[in-house]
Amino acid sequence: MSSTVLYMSMSLDGFIAGPNEGPGNGLGDGGDRLHDWALRSEVTGVDRQVVDEMMSTGAIVCGRGTYEPANGWGGDHHDNVPVFVLTRRPDAQQPQWPNVTYVADVESAMSRAKAAAGEKDVLVHGAGTAQLAVAAGVLDELEIHLIPVLLGEGRPLFEHLGAGQRELEQVRVLGGSEATHLRYRVRR
């Protein structure tokens, strides 16, 4: 069955981007460090396995904070799968590419992405989207690439969740060349 899976690289102190994010500095100061494991010239072993899994998803849900700094991946993240972009005002503007749809709420984005993905999983990207999806109970799994670095400041993956314990089931741990890939299922 198709699952919605958050894929995020995170520092041990919980950041997915460094401080001073902005145009031309989309990952913030030092944020590139979090993606070294996936962007090196040769990605092998379990790192390769995890990238391949991510690239075999059947649809994408992300926020504008992920989509825009990436320039919409030129309209094709991988295999021309549909991309659902969360935005507060989906009617204000037309997306630039045919595979991209602007959606106002995370529940619709997730259900439309699942329908589009068929048997495949849905790739979820972005801290804001993750927070909304966890809060709305529409995130099925998390694949966290935990990076052995302390950034000290930056954009946290988990904030604004509010008090209230959410149990996860750890379903896999893979030790990559640098990142540790931690897979969790959200318990319902």
Add this chain to the structure above:
Amino acid sequence: MSSTVLYMSMSLDGFIAGPNEGPGNGLGDGGDRLHDWALRSEVTGVDRQVVDEMMSTGAIVCGRGTYEPANGWGGDHHDNVPVFVLTRRPDAQQPQWPNVTYVADVESAMSRAKAAAGEKDVLVHGAGTAQLAVAAGVLDELEIHLIPVLLGEGRPLFEHLGAGQRELEQVRVLGGSEATHLRYRVRR
């Protein structure tokens, strides 16, 4: 050679205690959850291994925020090893037990603990102490017990570090019955 090693249980969203910490609620709301893996009636396998390593350290450094809610472990954390407690005013009060010494700064606490521990490692406990030790460059290793839960609010392990990338070397990953035990060495 003796290393100073931070042992802490942390939720996936980075908390070492839940919200509303206070007298009688030392771990905050839901914070007990983080210690289930170590406090169950039978601790076995790699969980046992990690507890045994922690309990074979030769000295302890912690803050009052850890020491006082634990009632000073009755003066004996394990094997009567010396305990160095960080406090802003070490002369204001005498410790209640002979193995306990109040110390004003983290550098002195760490070097005295290392001297006392001889060949053994030093067990470091507490978020405030961890932050001071990382900032001062006197923490050698971290053993994080990562717990599959999101607490949403509480006391973060890593805060007040300030910007500036601190590289770690991941030296071990052990998948316990519930916690994932992540061992890092601080790169110098």
